Amino acid sequence: MQFGLNFAVSQSALPSDVRQLLKEQIRSIEQLEILLLLRDAPDRSWTASEVYQKTRSSERSVIQTLEGLAKRGLLAGTEEGGPPSRFRFGPQTQALRDTIDRLAQLYAERRVRIVEAIYSERVSEVDEFAKAFRLRKDSNG
């Protein structure tokens, strides 16, 4: 789901590491919810279907999200040599852990800002396709 956010929203309130994390790692609200769900119970590991029971989104996107987040070092998969079947919250650096903590707090306090940050950073491929045909370089998108 993409919103065409053309109105000026002040993003300056969000700290830059949180914004960076959202831009690089989080593609949708579902992914953020899954990350924070696993963060809330750091001592247990989850299977994809257990996560799906909670999010009730789509089993396939849950699996893709879990594998993607694990591959990028935010979650830890619990099986080496082959696709992991259980996932646990496990950011690989302390800095990443701190950023996710900040993100969790901001999501609780300023949910709308976080949602806007997730969806406004996404570059629309179709827009870029159309822009490619511009012969003159235009400053306005």
Added chain:
Amino acid sequence: MAEIVYLLCALTSVACTGLLLRGYKRNRLPLLFWSGIAFLAFALANILLFVDLVMVPNYDLALWRQSLTLAGVMLLLYGLIRTNH
């Protein structure tokens, strides 16, 4: 007259290829790559059209042209349908 039209078709396709691949070089979006390659196939098909009807009228290059166009359409569809996560 017809020759000029074929030539213009070929030039337009080549221009689209160039613009799309230039866009891809700038921002690395997969859609631009796949559509750029698709238009390359269309450009080749159009050039072949010119060759077929103007330069070698005794040979029929229709099969080659249609294959290139088919390949281009499939590449374009792939680029439009694929999702990234």
